[in-house]
Amino acid sequence: MxxxxHLLCKQGQRNKRIGPEPTRYETAYWPVTDEVAEEAIGGRVYLHAAxxxxxxxxxxxxxxxxxxxxPKRKAFVYLVDGPFRIRCPEKWGQEKAIHRR
Structure with missing residues (x-):
């Protein structure tokens, strides 16, 4: 699976470009289990201002x-690609939502 x-972070905060590749970014650290972090590889990250x-x-x-x-907090490295302008289809926790597909 x-x-x-879906992560709640204001534009430009808790997100940074890494390395020479212009589309490679890293999020800040988020409270996520190792299991969910592993399942997220190949999935998508979406940053929301609200x-x-x-x-x-x-x-x-x-x-x-x-x-x-x-170690309970994880940062995610991702390549920017589209489409990413979507609303979260799940209920939010405090600052994140996990969507299994």
């Missing part, structure tokens, strides 16, 4: 890594 992650809004950015998840300070 593939997992898509729960009721369409995502403003997103792409295909390539990898993840745990925070050195808190």
């Amino acid at each position: 593939v997992v898509d992650l 729960r009721a809004e369409e995502a403003y950015y997103g792409g295909t998840i390539q990898a993840w890594h745990a925070s050195p300070e808190d």
Whole structure:
């Protein structure tokens, strides 16, 4: 099963470009289990400024890594591609929603 992650973060915050490739980004650290993080590889990440809004950015998840300070929190590396301007089809938790497809 593939997992898509919908993350609540204001534009330009908790998201950064990494490496020389202009479409490779990394999210901040989010509270996600190892199992969900593994299922998310090959899935999509969507960044939303507000729960009721369409995502403003997103792409295909390539990898993840745990925070050195808190292994329960994961950052996701993704390649920007479209379409990503969609609304979250699931109920939100505090700052994230997990959509299994």
